Amino acid sequence: MDQKKIKDIIEDNREKEGSLLPILHAINSSYGYIDKSIIPIIAHSLNITEAEVSGVLSFYHDFKTKPPSKNIIKLCMAEACQSMGCNDLYLKISNLINNDNNTSIEKVYCLGNCSLSPAAIINNKYFGRLTLDKVTEFLYNEDK
Ligand code: FES
Incomplete structure (x- = not known):
């Protein structure tokens, strides 16, 4: 995943209410999944814990953590x-x-x-x- 693009997505959604969900949706839409390696970037950017990001990621079935299958x-x-x-x-x-x-x-x-x-x-x-x-x-x- 392109970290520059991830950071742009975070900046574009940072001011939205409950910004974590819009950020995760935007990343999921762009890539078809959310690589767990970017959890620290999101957590640090929003000043929340990695556990909070992981919790939301695992709660919603629409979020995938692996690239989609062919x-x-x-x-x-x-x-x-x-x-x-x-x-x-x-x-x-x-x-x-x-x-x-x-x-x-x-x-x-x-x-x-x-x-x-x-x-x-x-x-x-x-x-x-x-x-x-x-x-x-x-x-x-x-x-x-
Ligand atoms: S129950 Fe309606 S398509 Fe399976």
């Missing part, structure tokens, strides 16, 4: 998808991508595609009646 699977875990086996599918997909550093899975709650449960979004593409075979095909066999 492939992101957002699997719906809400009621209709649960009735169609999303919990089992989540475990199977997790096992499938266990050693794949380019792919991550996130739990989301209702994608508005309940009639085609279990539903997911993979790399911004909607999938219905998702199966492990469809995930495998999309991730590893399809020309993208």
Whole structure:
């Protein structure tokens, strides 16, 4: 992360009410994540403790502390998808991508595609009646 840019973001948001959250959102938007190495810079700039910054960072699930994966699977875990086996599918997909550093899975709650449960979004593409075979095909066999 570019420390000059981080310091500019901090300066741009310093006077805002509750400036820590706008700063973290701005960094997360710019980079897709917030590297933990910049926690001391933020804490020092706002005259708060590193523990305070870390606490806010870990409280909000929108803040990521690692660079985003190339492939992101957002699997719906809400009621209709649960009735169609999303919990089992989540475990199977997790096992499938266990050693794949380019792919991550996130739990989301209702994608508005309940009639085609279990539903997911993979790399911004909607999938219905998702199966492990469809995930495998999309991730590893399809020309993208
Ligand atoms: S419950 Fe899964 S898409 Fe609505």
